Amino acid sequence: MITLIKRLCKKTFKLCQQYSTKSLCKLFHLIGTIRTFLMKKNMKKAALVDKNGEVMAQKHEEGRKRSSE
Secondary structure: OHHHHHHHHHHHHHHHHHOOOHHHHHHHHHHHHHHHHHHHHHHHHOOOEOOOOOEHHHHHHHHHHHHHO
């Protein structure tokens, strides 16, 4: 589902650049907003894991601790 939305957004963004009518751009912006909402929803459900297998949330927390020191 998410990959389908990603593909749709990439295609619509290209179309938006070609036909820069305001109504079309608003529609594509709405699609992008929905996509980000769905992605955030999925992040809460599943722990994001990077290539090394570390959980991204933990890395983010560690980075925040280091920056506050």
